Amino acid sequence: MNTPELTPDREPEEPANLKFLRRLVTVLTATMIAGVLLIVALIVIRFYDVPPVLPQSLSLPDGAQAVSFTQGPDWYAVVTDDNRILIYDRITGTLKQTVTID
Template identity: 40%
Template sequence: MEEQELSPEDARTLRFLRILVFVLTATMIAGMALLIVLFWLRFSGREAAPTEMLSLPQAFELPAGETPAAVTRAKEFWVVVADDGTVHFFAPEGGAPIRSLDAPE
């Protein structure tokens, strides 16, 4: 079988495809190397910077018959949502609620 010569247009297209394949291959290799480095940095066992420990108050004094459904910490207070939807705001040290909001009807 004889080889046919490429037209100038086909040669340009072939050159473009070769460059495209090379660029895509280099991108994939760089991406895999980046993933490996990120995994190594994340799971290398080095200690992370110490984080501030969350200190819980001794007790929240909820009104009689209410059960907490959710507890959230804000910057300057605690929020406790009772199972009936009532929202209670507590000081950082706990104790009795400093403000309460009834559940919407």
């Protein structure tokens, strides 16, 4: 059986399957890196938004304390500690609706 001699200036040739596997791993690695960078960029773009405009002052009914706050396009709502949701008009700041939570 003849085996080629290894000399320092000549490396053995790789089998075709091994070349294919190495290229496949390289392409998949590059794809994963590009995908992670794309996801990070999309998250940054999505959450790099102008902070919401909050009302400067809010008049709650007597004895009510705010527990949470949420807002929509033309309204905002305050949940109070006495189980009520107070819905205010965003432009005028007037109370539009009161919802009692049972």
